[in-house]
Amino acid sequence: MAKLLCFVSFLLCSQLFITSSVSAASSPALCPQEQSNALLKLKSSFSVDSWASISCADEGVTNYAKTDSWKEGTDCCKWDGIRCENETGNVIGLDLSCSWLKGPINSNSSLFLLKHLQNLNLAHNDLQQSKVLPEYGSLSSLTHLNLSSSNFNGTIPLELSRLSRLVSLDLSFGNSLTLESSVWNKINLTQFRELVLDRVWMSSISPSTFANLSSSLVTLSLARCELKGEFPHTIIGLPNLQKLVLLENHELTGNFSKSSWSNSLQHLDIWFTQISGHLPDSIGNLKSLQHLNIQRSKFSGSIPASLGNLTGLSYLVLAENDFTGLIPHTLSNLHQLTIFALAENRLSGAIPNMFGKLSKLIGISLRSNHLIGQIPTSICNVSNLQVLELGNNSLSGGIPSCLVNLKQLSTLDLSYNNLVGPIPTGNQFSTFGNESYVGNPGLCGVPLSKSCGRA
Structure with missing residues (x-):
């Protein structure tokens, strides 16, 4: 009996040991003290000012002082904006975007002591004309780096x-970044999934180098970069491409008829x-296409009726090109449209009652x-309409x-058409002046000086 009791006691002790060992192994490791200290020192280098992240507030993005939760003597892995590796506790993610931070980052910043960082996001703060320092290159584990809109x-x-491990880089909307x-020719482009460099001055870079981007590319945004020369048409055909923005590179050429467009494409903006x-x-x-803006480019030909298949399209701007032919009536299928702009082309025929x-x-x-015919009465059903521009056509x-x-x-x-008869009165029409109707000799009534005769 005594032996049996000893055996049972042994089993219970063994089970308790195994349970405690498994529990300890499954518990995340605590943040190493030296990394916690580095973060607290980084916090002390900034002041907190809600105006530093005003761009987030303007866009309705959640913003607050994340560093308020950083307290000495507590586990930094539980602080706002911090992500740690379970096994070691090493800080591998630092997201201080929209965190009200104000102050520069200098070469001796404790930020650069966080050698295990894989994801660093400092977007939408006021870092007071900080440089993109060589020390960022010492964070060799980085896969995601976002320094956008932070001065x-x-x-x-x-x-x-x-x-060399970067798959996502965002340096957009800095203050005169070049x-x-x-440097560009040394960057390994073959593994990027996201590359966002809006308003980074890149005038010395040949657009042909973007042909080296990989088939895994999801986002490429290069607005206002002063790019010059021919952009590779193959980019728009990359199989995973969802967003391509090239707007306001007014010397950038290329021909997108030379490639099949990616079926993954959601957003294309190549305005100007x-x-x-x-x-x-x-x-x-x-x-998947939701946003199509090719305004002020060099597109021509007809507007394909197949556009009407894109029932998720919310933004359609084809203005200031050289499109000809009719406006397809199939566009009446685009029930999500908020903006519909085909101005300054050579379109003809009547406006569909769509x-x-x-x-x-x-x-x-x-x-x-060169549109003719009458103003479609179906426009009257668009109750939220704020802008209606039909001027300089041949409407009657x-x-x-x-x-x-x-x-x-x-x-x-409605200027410079062939419209006739009285101008409607009431509601918003009382706010429109002569410029809305000029160039229509057959119109009469307020605000024009020509009064309408009695019926």
């Missing part, structure tokens, strides 16, 4: 090219470039084309009186 300036250093070709081509009929297969189900529209711009007939029901309308341009 960085100066020249991006060669040492940044040492970050990226020279001598010299990029040319035709919209392919296959664009109707891009079922607006009955486009209830989300806030802007319609068809000015400066009267102004539909039901347009006065558009109580949100703040901009109206």
Whole structure:
């Protein structure tokens, strides 16, 4: 009996030992003291000012002083903005975006003691014209680096090219950041999934180098970078590409008719470039496309009817190109549209009576084309419409009186057409001046000096 009791006691003790060992092994490790100290020192180098992250507030993004939760004597892995590795407790993620931080980052910053960092996000703070220092290149484990909209300036250093594991880099909207070709040519482009360099001065860099980006690329955003030369057409065909932004590179050329467009594409914005081509009929297969802006580019040909298949499209701007032919009636299927702009092309024929189900529209711009016929009465159903621009066409007939029901309308341009009859009165129409109607000799009534005769 005594032996049996001893055996049972042994089993219980063994079970308790195993349970405690498993429990200890599964518990995340605590933050190493030296990394906790480095973070507290980093905190002390900044002041806290809500205005430093005002851009987040303007965009409705949550912003607050994350470092308020950083307290000495507590586990830094539980602090806001910190992510640790379970097994070691090493700090591998530091997200201080929209954190009200104000103050510069200098070369002796304790930030650079966090050698295990894989993800560093300092976006939307006021780092007071800090440089993108060579010391960032010492954080060799980084896979994600975001320094956007935080008042960085100066020249991006060669040492940044040492970050060979980077798959995501965002240096956008700094304060006069410059990226020279001598640095760019050393950066390994073949593994990037996200590359966002809006407003980084890149005038010395050949656009042809972007052909080295990998098929895993998801986002490429290069707005206002002063790029010059031919952009590789193969980029728009990369299989995983979801977002391509090249706007306001007014000397950037290329022809997007030379490649099939990626079926993954959600957002294309190449406003004010010299990029040319035709919209392919296959664009109707891009079922994920939500934002299409090719305004002030060099596109030509007809607007494909297959655009009507893109039922998720909310932003369609094809203005200031050289499109010809009719406006496809299939665009009436685009029930998510908020902006519809085809102004300053060479479109002809009548405006389709297509607006009955486009209830989300806030802007319609068809000015400066060769459109004929009457103003479609279905526009009267777009109750949230704020902008209606139909000027400089050859429209005829009267102004539909039901347009006065558009109580949100703040901009109206019906000038230089062949419209006749009385101008409707009431609601918003009382706020529109002569400029809304000039160039229509057959119109009469307020605000024009020509009064309407009695019936």
